[in-house]
Amino acid sequence: MNEKNNLLAEFEGVVSGHRDGHGFVVRDDGQPDIYLPSNEMRAVLHKDRVKARIVRLDRKGRPEGRVTEILERSDAPIIGRLLQESGVWLVAPEDKRYGQDVLIPKGATGSAKPGQVVVVELTEPPALYGQPVGRVKEVLGEIDDPGMEIEIAVRKYGVPHEFSQAALAQARALPDHVRPTDLRQRVDLRDVPLVTIDGEDARDFDDAVYCEPAKVGKGKGWRLLVAIADVSHYVQTGSPIDVDAYDRATSVYFPRRVIPMLPEKLSNGLCSLNPGVERLCMVCDMLIDAKGEIHAYQFYPAVMFSHARFTYTEVAAILQNTRGPEAQNRKALVPYLLNLHDVYRALLSARNRRGAVDFETVETQIVCDESGRIEKIVPRTRNDAHKLIEEAMLAANVCSAEFISQSKHPGLFRVHEGPTPEKQELLRNYLKALGVGMTISDDPAPGEFQQIAAATKDRPDAQQIHTMLLRSMQQAIYTPINSGHFGLAFEAYTHFTSPIRRYPDLLVHRVIKAILHKQKYQLPALPTPGEAHAKLSKRLASRVKPPTQPVRKPSADTLAWQAAGLHCSANERRADEASRDVEAWLKCKYMREHLGEEFSGIVTAVTSFGIFVTLDAMYVEGLVHITELGGEYFRFDEARQELRGERTGIRYALGSRVQVQVSRVDLDGRRIDFRLVTGNDDVVLRAMRDKTGGGPARDEAPARKGGKGGRGAQRPASGAAAVIPELKAAVRKAAGKKGNSKGRPPAPKSKRGRRG
Incomplete structure (x- = not known):
């Protein structure tokens, strides 16, 4: 009866097209997607909102549906190449999920020429017996023009890439340097040797650091200053620049180009902590004891003078050899x-x-030549300088989260929840199948994951295991409801350190300033959530556990902060997708020059339809389809994450080493296909027998000793010591100088009862 009712019921959702002509309805209620055969896709396009009904179940029990009503046509522009076939003008969409070419009437081509990449606005939607019709809205240029892949991506993903005239006018009106009036009620840190440490190609510098030895309690420790660009001084809530910044929510980074969140006058000039110039900043001033615990902290606005612009490579070399x-x-x-x-x-x-x-x-960096073509792909190596800055920023972020939490002021936390029960079970089965000898509990702490990683680091399949550990975790989000940060094992965490490129950090600065002035920060009226926001909202709602007791309806203030968090999280995903799309396009174009060549690689993903292999020398990933694995039937083992041949027992799993040939490159589909080189099977079989057959790999060193983290882990203590004391004259103690002519603040003092 229930199954019959399910077949009769109608569901709302968004159409997701497939390059092969069929599609799916991604249901609003989070239930499994409904398959749409190609004939059902004739009258709809990718991203249309529809109402659908399940008409049958396939042999595997998956729902197949029929569109009963088109609720809303997507207003997303279609990007493609203008073609002329037998006197008919049409645009072939670059995103093959649209499935249909768009007809262009003769008078609607504008100045576009055949072969050029254009942006199309639909004038007539598709119908069962008619193609969609549109007009050329914008001409992007030739497909091989430098940077064309970026122009396509920003429009394909709806990334705002042009500032409003009002925002540009406001930016032009800003001063070129710090004015005397800007220094009121600020601590003067211009004599403190704060420095920036960034990558060689960095253009904006939003954090500077300084450290000196200090007495903490009765023992030794350090005073650590993390100074962050004070963007909130120049970008007022609700101003034209603020509206554009909120719309973008983040800077988007592409090879050779950045689409900044703020106009260049701010991001690379007035707010960038460039060396040798005065800059306004917000400071997190911390006392850290010999065990690395934050003993006390305070926040205050300041003015600084960067004494040097270091690179990670330079600092690492200095730390390695001080002579x-x-x-x-x-x-x-x-x-x-x-x-x-x-x-x-x-x-x-x-x-x-x-x-x-x-x-x-292993993270990689694409190095391009002047024309935008990939020159090489190199691994990014993390040295002690990278890790030094990372730990300093983590400390400041933790203090920010606790400061907001203790003040009971609403704000955005960076929340990373533990793995879902489904992912936990999948990970347990995987670890058991590989004979790891360790597993995770029903309510795992992050320390359990780290112990497994430490215990398996010397196994030949360590990378395979660590990949699965990472995949079992959820994505971090911005939300006003603090649930802690699982991966970092913090009870409260937020983002404070990058307000030039992340809008949540700018909001955190505004909240901290409001608390310091004993005021409340009020969010401006927010625009209607976009499609990405709605998608993320539904995805997050599907993983929230239903409450066991009635919950109080959230206030309008809480709802506003939730909307801001969803918006920032969704746009963070959008930026990541656009960046990956461009990188995939560049890699495909790069690999077209290597068709037919052979490379060694490692299996980095296993699916029911094949294996994905990442090349050793180039760090490029491609698919070996299951039909290319040999003349036998391969069964997908989800627990082991491997494909296994039923006749020979050959196994292809995460971490398997293989030799492949580049067989096909699909630039439009961002897809690279490999085929296995003959004689590969025996090598893989021997390798996998070594990995899964027991022996030393199962008897690794015990897990790292220590607490399980997360639960009961120490964090900055709460209390009055977290609040900045009165800004009054204090004994100057930095850079080997005496006196306090510039009014530096005293170090934060610990109070009784604080952990130290």
């Missing part, structure tokens, strides 16, 4: 770098005690 040429060039600042390194090691020891997850993964 080398890099150290000689920066002789006066080397002692402060050594202080930073000392506090980093203390913070790292605290991180290890918490049991925070810290897997070593």
Whole structure:
């Protein structure tokens, strides 16, 4: 009866097209997608909102449906190439999920020429017996023009890429430097040797650091200053620049180009902590003990003067050799770098005690030539300088989260929840299948994941195991409801350190300033959520556990902060998708020059339809379809994450080493196909027998000792010591100078009862 009612019921959702002509209805209620055969896709397009009904179940019990009503046509522009076939003008969509070419009447081509990439606005939707009709709205240029892949991506994903005239006018009216009137009620830190440490290609600098030894309680420790660009001083709530910044929510990074959240005058000028110039900043001033625990902290607005712009490579070289040429060039600042390194090691020891997850993964960087073509793809190596800055920023973010939480002021937290029960079960089965000998509990702590990673780091399939550990976790989001950060093992965490490129950080700065002035920050009226916002909202709602008791209806203030969090989270995903799309396009174009060539690689994903292989030399991923694995039937083992041949027993699993040939590159579909090189099967079989047949791999060193993190892990203590004391004259103690002519604040004092 229930099944019959289910077949009769209608469901609302959004159409998701497939390049092969069929599609799906992604249901609003979070239930499994409804399959739409190609004939049902004739009258709809990718992203249309529809009402559908399930008409049958296939042999695997999956629902197949029929569109009963088109509720809303997508207003997203279609990007494609203008073609002329037998006198008929049409545009072939670049995104093959649209499935149909768009007819263009003769008078609607504008200035576009055949073969050019254009943006199309639909004038007539598709019908059962008619193609969609549109007009050329914008001409982007030739397909091989440098940067064309970025122009396509920003429009394909709806990334705002042009500032409003009002925002540009407001930016032009801003001063070129810090004015005397800007210094009122600010602590003067211009004599403190704060420095920035960033990558070689960085253009905006939003954080600076300084460290000196200090007495903490009765023991030794450090005073760590993290100074962040004070964007909120120049970007007022509800101003034209603020409206554009909220719309973008984040800067978007592409190879060779950045679409900034703020106009360039702010992002690369007035708010960037460039060396040798005065800049306004917000400071998190911390006392950290010898164990790496934050003993006390305070926030205050300040003015600073960056004493140097360091790169990660330069700092790493100085820390490795304090008598080398890099150290000689920066002789006066080397002692402060050594202080930073000392506090980093203390913070790292605290991180290890918490049991925070810290897997070593390979990140890559695309290096392009002047024309935008990939020159090479190189791995990004994380040295001690990267980790030093990371730990300093984590400390400031934790203090920000606690400061807001203790003040009971609404704000955005960066929340990372533990794995869902389904992912937990999948991970347990996987670890058991590989004979790891360790597993996770029903309510796992992050330390359990880190212990498994540490215990398996010397196994030949370590990368395979660590990949599964990472995949079992959920994505982090912005929300006013604090649920802690699972991966970092913090009870409260937020983003404070990058207001130039992330809108949530700008909101956190505004909230902290409001608390310091004993006021309340009020969010402006927010625009209607977009499609990405709605999608993320439904996805998050589907993973929220139903309450066991009646819950109070959230206030209008809470709902506004929730909307802001969803908007920022959704636009973060949008930026990631656009960046990945461009990188995939560049890699496909790069691999077209290597068709037919052979490479060694490693299996990085296994599915029921094949294996994905990442090449060793190029860090490019491609698919070996299951039909290319040999003349036998392969069964997908979800527990082991492998494909296994029924006749020979050959196994292809995460971490398997293979030799492949580049067989096909589909630029429009962002897809690279490989085929296995003959004679590969025996190599893989031997490798997988070694990995799964027991032996030393099962008898690794015990897990790292220490607490399980997360639960009961220490964090900055609450209390009055978190609040900035009165800004009055204090004894100057930095850079080896005496006196306090510039009014530096006293170090934050610990109160009785605080943990130290």
